[in-house]
Amino acid sequence: MLDNLQLLxxxxxxxxxxxxxxxxxxxxxxxxxxxxxxxxxxxxxxKNLAQGDFVIMGGYVAFTAHNIGIHPVLALxxxxxxxxxxxxxxxxxxxxxxxxxDMFVSLLATFxxxxxxxxxxxxxYGPEVQTVDSHMYIMTMFDDFVTVPTVKIVSxxxxxxxxxxxxxxxxxxxxxxxxxxxxxxxxAARVLGIDTNKxxxxxxxxxxxxxxxxGVLVSMIWVLQPFYGIVYALRTFAIVTAAGLGNLPxxxxxxxxxxxxxxxxxxxxxxxYQIAAAVFVLIGVLxxxxxxxxxxxxxxx
Amino acid sequence: xxxxxxxxxxxxxxxxxxxIVAPAVAKVEGDTIVIGSSLSFTGKYSTNxxxxxxxxxxxxxxxxxxxxxxxxxxxxxxKVVYYDDESTPSRASQLTERLVNQDGVKFMLGPYSSSMxxxxxxxxxxxxxxxxxxxxxxxxxxxxxxRYIFAVLSTSEFYLAPVLDLIAERTKKDGYKSVxxxxxxxxFENDPFSLDVRAGVVDTAKKHGMKIVIDDKLPADLSDMxxxxxxxxxxxxxxxxxSGHSKGAATAARQFEEMKINTRYVSIxxxxxxxxxVKFPKSANGLLCPTQWLTNLPNSExxxxxxxxxxxxxxxxxxxxxxxxxxxxxxxxxxxxVWKDAFERANSFDTEKVRDAISATDMNTFYGPxxxxxxxxxxxxxxxxRQIQPDGSYTNIVSHKDMTVPRKxxx
Numbered sequence: 001m002l003d004n005l006q007l008l009x010x011x012x013x014x015x016x017x018x019x020x021x022x023x024x025x026x027x028x029x030x031x032x033x034x035x036x037x038x039x040x041x042x043x044x045x046x047k048n049l050a051q052g053d054f055v056i057m058g059g060y061v062a063f064t065a066h067n068i069g070i071h072p073v074l075a076l077x078x079x080x081x082x083x084x085x086x087x088x089x090x091x092x093x094x095x096x097x098x099x100x101x102d103m104f105v106s107l108l109a110t111f112x113x114x115x116x117x118x119x120x121x122x123x124x125y126g127p128e129v130q131t132v133d134s135h136m137y138i139m140t141m142f143d144d145f146v147t148v149p150t151v152k153i154v155s156x157x158x159x160x161x162x163x164x165x166x167x168x169x170x171x172x173x174x175x176x177x178x179x180x181x182x183x184x185x186x187x188a189a190r191v192l193g194i195d196t197n198k199x200x201x202x203x204x205x206x207x208x209x210x211x212x213x214x215g216v217l218v219s220m221i222w223v224l225q226p227f228y229g230i231v232y233a234l235r236t237f238a239i240v241t242a243a244g245l246g247n248l249p250x251x252x253x254x255x256x257x258x259x260x261x262x263x264x265x266x267x268x269x270x271x272x273y274q275i276a277a278a279v280f281v282l283i284g285v286l287x288x289x290x291x292x293x294x295x296x297x298x299x300x301x
Numbered sequence: 302x303x304x305x306x307x308x309x310x311x312x313x314x315x316x317x318x319x320x321i322v323a324p325a326v327a328k329v330e331g332d333t334i335v336i337g338s339s340l341s342f343t344g345k346y347s348t349n350x351x352x353x354x355x356x357x358x359x360x361x362x363x364x365x366x367x368x369x370x371x372x373x374x375x376x377x378x379x380k381v382v383y384y385d386d387e388s389t390p391s392r393a394s395q396l397t398e399r400l401v402n403q404d405g406v407k408f409m410l411g412p413y414s415s416s417m418x419x420x421x422x423x424x425x426x427x428x429x430x431x432x433x434x435x436x437x438x439x440x441x442x443x444x445x446x447x448r449y450i451f452a453v454l455s456t457s458e459f460y461l462a463p464v465l466d467l468i469a470e471r472t473k474k475d476g477y478k479s480v481x482x483x484x485x486x487x488x489f490e491n492d493p494f495s496l497d498v499r500a501g502v503v504d505t506a507k508k509h510g511m512k513i514v515i516d517d518k519l520p521a522d523l524s525d526m527x528x529x530x531x532x533x534x535x536x537x538x539x540x541x542x543x544s545g546h547s548k549g550a551a552t553a554a555r556q557f558e559e560m561k562i563n564t565r566y567v568s569i570x571x572x573x574x575x576x577x578x579v580k581f582p583k584s585a586n587g588l589l590c591p592t593q594w595l596t597n598l599p600n601s602e603x604x605x606x607x608x609x610x611x612x613x614x615x616x617x618x619x620x621x622x623x624x625x626x627x628x629x630x631x632x633x634x635x636x637x638x639v640w641k642d643a644f645e646r647a648n649s650f651d652t653e654k655v656r657d658a659i660s661a662t663d664m665n666t667f668y669g670p671x672x673x674x675x676x677x678x679x680x681x682x683x684x685x686x687r688q689i690q691p692d693g694s695y696t697n698i699v700s701h702k703d704m705t706v707p708r709k710x711x712x
Contacts, residue, residue, distance in 0.1 A: 126347070266527075271488065271517040
């Protein structure tokens with residue numbers, strides 16, 4: 001561990017450039033998926049355990065597009081629409097029925113949905129690892145020491161673009177306002193004439209589309225496998241829990257922090273602690289919050 | 302109404318009775334020897350489950366067509382009963398119980414993968430049912446003192462360790478002063494198979510005095526090893542070893558390309574099943590890939606002829622394999638050959654006698670020589686290597702002279 005630190009700060013400080021860049025790129029993809037989760041969680045109080053499987057499914061749709069000769073980046077709008085429609089169908093079939101029940105019902109339902117999606121993807125695409133080649137240039141710096149694939153920069157740009165679009169949509173459009181109103185108080189929203197069922201349906205579809213976009217980026221940067229959803233589900237849960245619901249800047253900051261922590265933990269403590277580090281960050285944030293909120297805690301007698 | 306229930310109850314009773322009565326007779330039905338196997342036809346291991354099944358079926362058909370198994374002057378045919386274990390270890394052990402208790406099977410062929418075999422072995426051990434397995438390479442299967450499990454393949458600690466022997470032989474030629482100048486980086490998945498591979502590498506590195514500078518264990522669900530590779534680029538070791546099934550191979554090849562990893566010697570397990578030579582031709586160039594079987598092995602035998610002939614015949618029977626037969630299939634066929642040989646030498650269907658016959662196996666097959674240690678693993682057959690060429694083809698590495706060093710990568 002000590003020699004790793006030495007390596008990092010004494011012998012090869014250029015490594016830090018690579019790691020900070022990688023952390024940003026990883027964080028951007030997490031931020032998208034995490035924001036979708038925060039949306040569904042905040043608006044409908046459904047904790048979507050199948051979040052990661054939506055991401056992987058988006059990746060497989062991109063893989064299909066790639067196979068029929070369409071570049072995944074060009075196919076993005078179509079993939080987003082396909083995933084949006086899929087989200088609507090899932091809402092009608094499953095989510096609608098569990099929304100008013102307690103937390104465990106929604107957890108069980110989305111867990112079942114997750115298993116179901118994994119197996120269907122496994123039947124269609126097989127258990128082998130699949131990748132999508134973006135055919136993009138790889139830039140190098142510092143005498144080939146730091147490499148930056150163009151596809152990661154494009155992904156970062158796309159993630160930033162979609163995050164902006166979503167923010168504008170949520171603040172300016174009628175539907176966005178309705179979503180926020182429903183999140184604040186569903187009953188009051190209903191009294192004021194908002195069709196909350198429609199809002200829920202749209203929100204879930206929107207989440208599915210956001211996951212789909214994240215999935216496209218995943219397919220071009222990492223690898224796809226029907227059972228890899230859990231990786232993304234775990235990280236998005238950590239991000240959203242630590243950042244808080246409905247806090248977009250928080251989600252984005254947390255995503256980047258997580259990306260960096262994972263990279264540095266991977267180097268300093270070894271790759272086996274990479275994902276564990278994400279959970280440690282979550283524990284750290286929760287304990288800190290606990291202390292911070294202590295003053296405001298009241299006991300009802 | 303009442304009548305309906307009584308019929309149902311009667312049927313249930315009959316099924317139950319059949320379950321109790323069946324075992325004593327069902328191991329050999331008429332002139333057919335029944336062998337049981339739980340294989341993965343659905344779930345994450347399904348691809349290799351089917352590869353294994355085709356290997357079993359192909360050998361069974363060949364043996365039945367060429368006179369069957371001769372026991373006590375009579376000729377028997379082999380039949381394999383399959384169940385789908387859904388790639389779940391607990392299901393595999395349940396199904397094995399069922400094969401033994403309800404179907405009365407007394408002879409077993411192994412499931413696919415080390416983890417499934419680990420789940421099945423305690424069951425076959427409990428019922429003293431001999432099992433010849435072809436797909437469980439984990440060393441830990443043979444350290445439990447099991448008596449009834451026999452494996453035809455080379456165990457996992459031989460997957461990457463012999464690469465170091467090959468490299469050690471050519472140290473001078475490659476411009477190093479001594480073997481101890483070589484530095485190794487390794488990234489292995491944190492699962493029983495890869496940790497066994499790692500144990501073999503650590504021992505061999507110690508033997509040669511090579512220094513291990515990176516020793517990372519990748520989590521099973523990690524699809525990103527860029528942190529390890531960044532460290533790798535800073536330390537610049539001479540040898541890079543990666544093991545993590547086909548997903549590990551795909552992740553590694555993808556990120557080698559992305560990070561322009563340009564090391565002299567790189568060896569990865571499962572590069573063929575991950576199809577890295579097709580998906581990442583740039584970074585795959587020059588990779589050393591371990592394999593259980595080569596098509597140019599010299600050993601000949603009466604059933605399949607030799608490796609080359611097996612290759613041709615199998616492709617004729619299953620045209621979908623014309624680009625190459627996975628070794629998972631060939632070792633499955635070899636396991637069936639072990640059964641035939643053992644039955645004939647035991648000249649009996651008594652499980653204890655057959656078990657002792659399997660244990661005494663010393664035969665030559667198209668798959669290589671087979672001879673079991675006391676623990677049940679095959680000690681006669683070495684692991685083989687192939688190197689990926691710039692055009693995506695594989696060349697066999699028989700000695701260190703066949704290796705192309707350094708890899709000619711151009712990113």
